[in-house]
Amino acid sequence: MxxxxxxxxxxxxxxxxxxxxxxxxxxxxxxxxxxxxxxxxxxxxxxxxxxLPTPPEVAAKAVALADNGALYKDVGMSLMRVLSGFLLGSIVAIPVGFLMGWYPIARGLMEPWIQFFRTIPPLALLPLVIVLLGIGEVPKIFVIFLASFLGCVISTFQGVVSVDRTLINAARVLGAKDGTIFLRVVIPASVPFILVGMRVGLGSAWATLVAAELLGASVGLGYRMQQGQLFYDLPSIFVGIIIIGVLGLVMDRLLLATEKKLTSWQERR
Structure with missing residues (x-):
């Protein structure tokens, strides 16, 4: 140069x-x-x-809940449920999406079931899950896992099948084996799709959390909002809504920052 x-x-x-x-x-x-x-x-x-409660009323309610420790317990439990279900769903969805996109046999076996469960809202399965698994933490985390999994697996699959065939053929011409092509071409090209799917799955996880905590929960942001509904405590409902929105936004920004870091090679507008 x-x-x-x-x-x-x-x-x-x-x-x-x-x-x-x-x-x-x-x-x-x-x-x-x-x-x-x-x-x-x-x-x-x-x-x-x-x-509607005014912003000062909501702020005062949040301070009161924080003072007696209830708010920290609710936030901690809800975060634990969301992170557990979201991480498990993403960890399972990524390899399944790769298998579906790379191997036609795996796609033929798995895609009908994936598409079948995509049409069923995870919340519709909540009564069945509670009957089978009880009312502890497992059913709540499971429905969050299912929502996150379905949000991520299709995006990962789409990323694999959208890889430019020219890149794959060029790698083969240069003597690269399937394993090398998968690691050096397919996975890097699929990363943007995977992270978009994770962001979709994260939103689905938070949306599912509230409904999951309406049944059989004694602590959590969804439970706190339900109690606010029963006692017409609108400030408590607004506190739950705002905290869920803020936590979801922060987690989404973290994923977006990760996406920019891992896909810095992409041309952006």
Whole structure:
């Protein structure tokens, strides 16, 4: 590389870093404006006579729940259930998706069942799961696992079958065996699909959690929201909704940051 080419490369990387920082700052500003605007609209609706608690009432309720320790127990238990089901679902979904995408026989055997269970909401299986597994932690984690698994497996499968055949054929021409092609071509090309599937599975896990905690739970954010419904305690319901939204958003941002790190080789708009 000549000195001129090196200088141009450094200048290009510098411009990309500046542009990335500018976009991050703009996103942060827009996000802050959106959050403040949403809270302002919520407050105005509460003051206008809608049956909504005001933001200070919700904040006071959150402080009261934190003071007696109930909030920490609820958050900890809900996080444990979501993380357990989500991680188990992702760990199982990724190899299953690879098998379906790489081996036609595995695809023929598994795809009908995957598509069958995709049409059945995991919550529809909750009564059956409770009858078979009881009302402990296992049925709750299982339905969350199922929701996460179904959200991730199809995306992983799609990633494998979407790999550019030209790359695979070029690797074969160069003498690469199937194992090498799978490790060096298919897996890297499928990573963006896998992470998108994990983000979808994470959203499904949080959505399933609340309903799972409505049955047979004595602690958790979903349980706290149910108690708020029974006693018409709207601030408690809002506390649960906000915490679930914040936790889900933070976890989604972490997955998005991981995706950007692992797919930095991709061209982005």
């Amino acid at each position: 000549t000195a001129l080419e090196s200088t141009r490369s450094i200048a290009t990387r510098s411009r990309r870093r500046v542009r990335s920082r500018s976009m991050s700052a703009r996103s942060l500003i827009l996000g802050s404006v959106s959050v403040i605007g949403g809270i302002a609209i919520w407050w105005l609706l509460a003051l206008a006579g809608f049956q």
